[in-house]
Amino acid sequence: MTWTSWQQAWDRALYGESGFYRQAAGPAGHFSTATQGVPQIGEQLARALLTLMSRESVDTFVDMGCGRGELLEQIHRLGPHIHCIGVDIVSRPQLSKPIDWVQSPGGGQLPQALDGLSDTLVFANEWLDVVPCPIAEVDEDGELREVLVNPSTGDERLGDPASDISRQWxxxxxxxxxxxxxxxxxxxxxxxxxxxxxxxxxxxxLAIAVDYGHTTDSRPVAGTLTGFKQGRQVVPVPDGSCDLTAHVAMDSLRHDELMDQRAALRQLGVSGQIPPHDLARVNPTAYLHALSNASAAAALTARGGLGDFLWAVSHAR
Ligand SMILES: C[S@@+](CC[C@H](N)C(=O)[O-])C[C@H]1O[C@@H](n2cnc3c(N)ncnc32)[C@H](O)[C@@H]1O
Incomplete structure (x- = not known):
């Protein structure tokens, strides 16, 4: 057994030959997100993104780290005029014909074919939290040292002092x-x-990264690295059997705007307002539909839930 840096072990566990994200189940087989957990929630998000695309006058939608293309299908259904492109590490799953696909190496590496994107919204929902990063810990002498891991058990020990690049960051x-x-x-x-x-x-x-994260006033000193498997949070073991994720320092990403999802979606008309009761009498079907939309919108913007996710927005220069 060799002690390995978390960054290296994590990369192999998720994107190696039999890495976790290569499994047929895809992310939706293990955890739910805003884009694929509940279809009504994905639909509300897709509507908001179409509103944004219209405001920004862009007509191509790239879903970076798109899982099996769940959000792309929603965008395509609601905005068939939009050119949709999915990017993930597996080969193209079964999707509606017009949806294009680019296969990617994974983690911090991007495919060469993804380039020259014009009039495009790139949306990366929960991508960066699965881009492996070095993990460091303060030792008894106050020195910041890299944490090493045993890839088959998840046991840890401290290695060399953190690199100059890490210290600089x-x-x-x-x-x-x-x-x-x-x-x-x-x-x-x-x-x-x-x-x-x-x-x-x-x-x-423009490009938008959406993730659970922190900013300089809320850094989590206990560490956030964790695992997910078949809907449950598990101890992170980098053996390919579970997802491995750590919160993202969202304010260190280049951005023009940084806001929480609640604020971002409010600006795009997602309100979560309950429909008037009178509608139930006049048009029960419309009332039920509006109620379902309102509850999806409420879930997307909930405090202590998806609404706390952060959006880093960057316009092309
Ligand atoms: C946490 S899942 C999120 C999936 C989807 N965006 C969602 O919201 O449900 C992360 C996804 O990012 C993909 N991924 C990781 N690194 C990638 C890369 N460099 N290029 C493309 N996809 C990547 C993984 O394969 C996985 O499907």
């Missing part, structure tokens, strides 16, 4: 001077670079 985004022994830093530089690479592929339009 910490100085800018996650100061360590007030940290105590055992405190952790999930070093976001790999996510920043992956995001930067994605932005460099957009010639005109």
């Amino acid at each position: 910490c100085r800018l985004f996650w100061p360590t001077d007030r940290l105590e022994t055992g405190d952790r830093v999930e070093i976001g530089q790999t996510r920043d670079l992956a995001w930067e690479d994605l932005l460099s592929r957009v010639v005109s339009g």
Whole structure:
């Protein structure tokens, strides 16, 4: 057994030859997200994104890290004039014919074919939290050291002092001077670079990263790395049997705007307002439909839930 850096073990476990994300089940087989858990929620999100695309005058939609294309199908159904492109690490699943697909290496690496995107909205929902990053911990002498892992058991031990690049990132985004022994830093530089690479592929339009994350005033010093498997949270073991995810330092990503999902979706007309009771008498079917939309909207914007996700928005320069 070799002790391995978390970054390396994590990358192999998710994107290696028999990596977790290559399983036929896809992400939806293990956890639910805004795009694929409940169809009505995905539909509300798709409507909001179509509103945004119309405001921004863009007509191509790229779903980065799209799972099995669940959101793409919603966008295509509600906006058939939109050119939809899915990007994920598996080959194209069964999707409506006009939806294009680009296969990607995975993690922080992007496919060459994804380039020159014009008049495009790139949407990356819960991608960056599965881009592996180095994990460091403060030792008894106050030194920040890289955490190593045994890939078959998930056992950990401390390795060398964190690299110069990691320290430099910490100085800018996650100061360590007030940290105590055992405190952790999930070093976001790999996510920043992956995001930067994605932005460099957009010639005109915008890109949005949506994830559970933190900003400089709310860094989680206990560490957030965890696993998910068949709907349950599990101990993170990098053996390909479970998802591995850690919250994203959203403010270190290049962005023009950073806001929570509640605020972002309110701007796009997602309100969660209950329909008037009178409608139930006049048109019961319309009332039930409006009620279902309102409950999906409420779920997307809920405090303590999806509404707390952060949106980093960056326009092409
Ligand atoms: C947490 S899942 C989210 C899936 C979907 N966006 C959703 O909201 O349900 C992360 C997805 O990102 C994909 N992924 C990770 N790195 C990628 C990369 N470099 N290129 C394309 N897809 C990637 C994984 O294969 C996985 O399907």
